[in-house]
Amino acid sequence: MSSSQVAIIGAGMTGITAARSLNNAGYTVQLFEKSRGSGGRLASNRSAMGRVNLGTQAFHADQAEFLAELDHWQHAGWLKQTEQQWTGIPYMSALTRNLLGELNTLFSCEIRQLSHTQQGWLLLDQHGQQHGPFAQLIVAIPAPQASTLLSNCAPDLAACAASVVMQPTWMVALGFKEPLTASQPLSPMQQRIIAEVRPSAIAAEQPMQTWLLRASVAWSTEHLEDEPAQVIHRLSNCFAELFDTAPPEADSAFAHRWRYALGALEQPLNTLADLSRGLVVAGDWCGQGDLQSAWCSGRHAAQQLINS
């Protein structure tokens, strides 16, 4: 690998946006992603229920440049808009897969250590394999993980990232072959456990009616270390209270824990940077902690490296 390449850690919306901008400007980029697929918190899971979005279900946008970009994605058939909300077609991670296109990405590669040498940035993965040197580096991962990764090589930026508290969220998906209709909405009492309930209908690639239950931040924090089976049991019991007659047991169920779901710096900064060493730290948490912020941060990160 030549040292003129840019390394990007994290293939969520932030990392992919930065990679696309740099690639369009003629840079060679190499993405590193610890999961088997792209998307990060836009991930979806293949299950007996069909594809289920595990994180963001739909997102909001009000920033002019982001809205213009969404227009392109909509024309490409990657997105649909319902009122003021956008969703990926046919699911969220398909959007990031489309955005990623042919960009160089090493999946199942978790970067555990960074060092800056005269030749550039060296990255060490979970197998002890070294990657680089890279002339420039973008770290596009949640704040607590960024803080750990940067602690040795950029302690000031690490400390700034460490100030962000990212809250957890448990998600539970319940699949029913026979569709159900809830008798009442969540009561304030139930909302202490389940913040949101989203049903989705049976469709061509969706063999079951799926109810997605998003646990409240307070409940998720308190039950962070519970076993998935316990979480499914507790949330299913709360969900059953929405029906006059107890619903049957779900035909399929799974739980997913987001240890770092949502959070942001107290003062939005777009990115943190040490441009003298070609380092930019980006992510939704550098803005308002939402998808739009992730896109803005990724684009800003790329622009900073291009201008430096």
Ligand SMILES: Cc1cc2nc3c(=O)[nH]c(=O)nc-3n(C[C@H](O)[C@H](O)[C@H](O)COP(=O)(O)OP(=O)(O)OC[C@H]3O[C@@H](n4cnc5c(N)ncnc54)[C@H](O)[C@@H]3O)c2cc1C
């Ligand atoms: C349950 C939930 C609901 C949400 N609801 C909404 C909503 O309604 N509206 C909205 O706008 N936003 C919502 N969000 C937030 C939105 O999903 C995020 O703002 C956005 O996806 C963040 O993108 P990102 O690229 O900054 O981070 P991420 O998506 O977290 O991407 C970071 C990537 O880095 C990878 N990674 C981490 N560490 C390493 C490492 N050491 N080496 C290699 N790879 C690594 C991760 O695997 C991940 O793929 C929600 C999030 C969750 C979890």
